[in-house]
Amino acid sequence: MLKLKAELRKGVLYLLKKMPWSYQDRIHYFHKFKRLPNIHQPKLFNEKILYRKFVTGDHVRYGNLSDKILVRDYIAKTIGEQYLIPMLHETADPITLLGLKSLKNTVIKPNHGSGMVEILLEEPDCIQKQLLVKRCEEWLSRDFSHHSREIHYRYIKPRIVVEEYVGDGKLAAVDYKFHMFNKKDGNFEYVLQIIYNRCGNAPLSMNFYVNSLQQCFYKIRDTGLDISGDRETLEKALALSKELASDFDYVRVDWYISEGQIYFGELTFTPGAGMVTGLDMGLDKMMGDMWLQEKKATNLPATSDVTPLPVALKKI
Numbered sequence: 236m237l238k239l240k241a242e243l244r245k246g247v248l249y250l251l252k253k254m255p256w257s258y259q260d261r262i263h264y265f266h267k268f269k270r271l272p273n274i275h276q277p278k279l280f281n282e283k284i285l286y287r288k289f290v291t292g293d294h295v296r297y298g299n300l301s302d303k304i305l306v307r308d309y310i311a312k313t314i315g316e317q318y319l320i321p322m323l324h325e326t327a328d329p330i331t332l333l334g335l336k337s338l339k340n341t342v343i344k345p346n347h348g349s350g351m352v353e354i355l356l357e358e359p360d361c362i363q364k365q366l367l368v369k370r371c372e373e374w375l376s377r378d379f380s381h382h383s384r385e386i387h388y389r390y391i392k393p394r395i396v397v398e399e400y401v402g403d404g405k406l407a408a409v410d411y412k413f414h415m416f417n418k419k420d421g422n423f424e425y426v427l428q429i430i431y432n433r434c435g436n437a438p439l440s441m442n443f444y445v446n447s448l449q450q451c452f453y454k455i456r457d458t459g460l461d462i463s464g465d466r467e468t469l470e471k472a473l474a475l476s477k478e479l480a481s482d483f484d485y486v487r488v489d490w491y492i493s494e495g496q497i498y499f500g501e502l503t504f505t506p507g508a509g510m511v512t513g514l515d516m517g518l519d520k521m522m523g524d525m526w527l528q529e530k531k532a533t534n535l536p537a538t539s540d541v542t543p544l545p546v547a548l549k550k551i
Contacts, residue, residue: 256384257289260509267510280522283485284509288385291529297504298390303346310499314475318499320491324397329371332397333364340400343367347391348379356404371395383508401493407433409460410500411490413473415480416525423477424525426452426518427469431460441513445521448473453516465492472497485526 251259257274264272264285274290277283299305307319324335325346332338338359344352351374353367380389402408410430415423427444441455448462448469462469469492476488479502489500514522 256386257285260285260288260384263510267512272509277528278523279519280514280526281507281509281511281519283523283526283528284505284507284511286528287485288505288509291531292386292504294387295390297387300502301347301387301504302391303344303396303501304394305346306502310479314478314499318475318497320401320498321399322396323399325394327375327392327394329368329375329395332368332371332395335397338364338367338397340404342398342400343371344396344398345371345374345377345393346396347388347393348374348377348382351377354400356400383510385505385508387504401491401498403493407431408491408493411469411472411492412503413476413488413490414506414522415476415483415486415488416522417480417484417527419484419527423480425473425476426522426525427473429460429462432456432458443518445518453518455513468492468495468497484529 251262254262261271261274264270264281268281272279272282272285274282274285277286300309304322304325307316307322310316310319320342323341324331326332332343338355339357341355342352343355353370359367375393375395377393378389379391380386382388410428410433412428412430414426414428416425417423424446426446427448429442429444430439431442432440438456440458440460442451442457442460442462443453444450445452448466472490472492475497476490479488480486483504487503487506489503491498491500511519
């Protein structure tokens with residue numbers, strides 16, 4: 236019986252992966268939220284992410300600005316290179332990592348996805364370096380667009396990035412994520428999502444601030460994080476986020492803060508691939524209302540440098 240169930244599950248997953256991506260997302264969404272999403276008339280925040288993924292996304296530009304290497308030029312030109320974490324090396328050949336003088340206090344990751352990262356606080360030995368090279372080679376082989384059906388990752392040429400480690404080496408860095416909603420009149424609404432207590436596989440803690448850094452709107456697994464001492468720095472991060480978000484109806488701008496210095500993390504155009512959990516207390520609807528979403532579909536440029544869309548996207 237167990238073998239039969241395993242075979243049935245394997246067959247169902249095989250059929251699911253053959254469906255158009257928008258259909259796959261409907262099924263994943265239903266499995267997670269117990270209701271179908273309204274992709275063509277979106278109201279909720281997650282629904283509007285799905286709408287951006289499959290209807291109006293400017294996928295080539297999103298790809299360029301999600302590329303952890305190419306986005307650095309955009310940051311330097313828009314707000315200044317002083318907010319960039321120092322990059323020590325970048326390559327398409329992980330073997331070159333073995334030629335670096337030191338890997339101590341570095342962060343190694345690919346430029347074309349998330350969830351793939353190696354933090355080295357001590358110098359790795361020879362065996363550890365060889366394993367690191369193999370891991371990087373595996374990262375480079377992934378087409379991250381298939382991970383959660385996010386088209387724009389298809390337009391990033393995979394490379395490996397070595398950055399300087401920022402932090403005290405004791406606790407994982409706190410993530411400050413500004414969800415920026417452009418009101419198209421020069422003003423913004425925002426939701427600051429703070430993620431902390433990153434430790435192994437333990438559940439994360441999150442705090443949400445809505446259009447204010449003074450009072451927390453909602454907390455998940457609160458352990459007493461106090462941002463009052465960083466409020467002036469966060470006000471600066473908010474002002475910088477407005478500059479970076481000025482060309483978009485919505486984008487999430489991520490930051491790290493170390494010893495009072497603000498460091499840019501990344502720009503995210505489809506958070507959670509439209510499956511963001513934890514948006515309770517009406518946040519999913521509230522953030523959906525904040526997002527004045529463009530309704531005009533973007534035409535992708537027909538050039539030889541652009542990878543064709545997968546067949547799974549032909550039907551929306």
